Amino acid sequence: MLRLLYSKGDARMRNCGKHLWCLAAVLALAICGCNLLEPSAEAPPETAVEPAKTPPVGDSTASAARPVEKKDAVTAAPDEIKRRSRVEVKDDAKVETKKVAYVPVDISAAFNTGATGGKKGFDGYGNAYPAAKLSALKPTSPPFDLPDFTKVEKNVLTATGQKLNVPPGKYSALHVLAAAANGDQESKVTLGYADKAAEVAFKISDWCRKPSFGELLAASFDRVSGEHEGARCKLYVQKIALDPTKDLHSITVPANERIHIFAMTLAR
Numbered sequence: 001m002l003r004l005l006y007s008k009g010d011a012r013m014r015n016c017g018k019h020l021w022c023l024a025a026v027l028a029l030a031i032c033g034c035n036l037l038e039p040s041a042e043a044p045p046e047t048a049v050e051p052a053k054t055p056p057v058g059d060s061t062a063s064a065a066r067p068v069e070k071k072d073a074v075t076a077a078p079d080e081i082k083r084r085s086r087v088e089v090k091d092d093a094k095v096e097t098k099k100v101a102y103v104p105v106d107i108s109a110a111f112n113t114g115a116t117g118g119k120k121g122f123d124g125y126g127n128a129y130p131a132a133k134l135s136a137l138k139p140t141s142p143p144f145d146l147p148d149f150t151k152v153e154k155n156v157l158t159a160t161g162q163k164l165n166v167p168p169g170k171y172s173a174l175h176v177l178a179a180a181a182n183g184d185q186e187s188k189v190t191l192g193y194a195d196k197a198a199e200v201a202f203k204i205s206d207w208c209r210k211p212s213f214g215e216l217l218a219a220s221f222d223r224v225s226g227e228h229e230g231a232r233c234k235l236y237v238q239k240i241a242l243d244p245t246k247d248l249h250s251i252t253v254p255a256n257e258r259i260h261i262f263a264m265t266l267a268r
Contacts, residue, residue: 102175103167104145105251105264110162115260117152117225122207122260123181126225128152129233133221142175142237144263156262159187161255166266168194168249174240177218177263179207179233186213187254189240194247200240204259208233235262242266 115122116131134149147155189202203213208231211217215236223233242248253261 101268102142103169103171103266103268104143105164105166105266106145107157107164107261107264108147110157110164111147111154112160113156113158113260114152114154115156115262116149121225122156122223127223127231127233128225129235130221130224133219134235137219137235139177139218139237142265142267144175144177144265146177146263156260157253159253159256159259159261161253163192163250163252164264165250166248166264168247169266169268170244170246171242171248171266171268172244173242173267174251175265175267176202176204176238176240176261177235177265178204178238178259178261179235180204180258181207181260182258184209184212185256185258187256187259189254190252191242191248192250192252193243194249197252198243202238202240202254202259204238205234205236207235207260211236213238 113120113122115129116134117128120126121128129149131149131152134146137146139146149155184203184205186201186203188199191198191200205212205215208223211234215238217234218237219235221233221235223231248266251264253259
């Protein structure tokens, strides 16, 4: 009898345990609000990981929001400014080139020394420029009226303070084809303007040295005769700035016999 009661009670207890576990599971689901039959609403949708689609062409709203468009606009503007600047500078250079006009000055009446020979030569020691090569020289920028270098006794102006008349007018620069002997020379020339004269510096390098005063090299030759045959010597173009607002009438060269002038050209 006792064994029978125990077995029935045990079965009831087991059934109550099952019911308690089921009740606990239902309560847990109610508290969590979970639905085991449907996916969680908080789970991210599959489309959330897809890349953003490119907005269609012509979509002004999407285009305005793109930061790349602003960057492109900023970088494009300086390029356009640079192109305009280059064109403007190039055009200005062309205009300036067209305005330049050269007026050669005839100084042949003042020639007093021979650059290609003679008793003393170019430097006083019998050294001289080769006549044939000087005769073949044809400078074009600026142009010069060159003397007849076959007249060896007088084909260059050795500066002794001569006053040279020039075609009256307004000029921007004076170009001088010259060289010095026995060292670099620094002197002054006097510009005879209509209102009053003005002194300006004139510097020219030694004919057998490197240029010291920013001159342009017009030619280079092997000098002839004298005690140092074969030395390499040069001829320079020195530029003197003028006042373009004043009328120029004359130029007075320095009283320095170490300076030798072959030709002069004025630039308007």
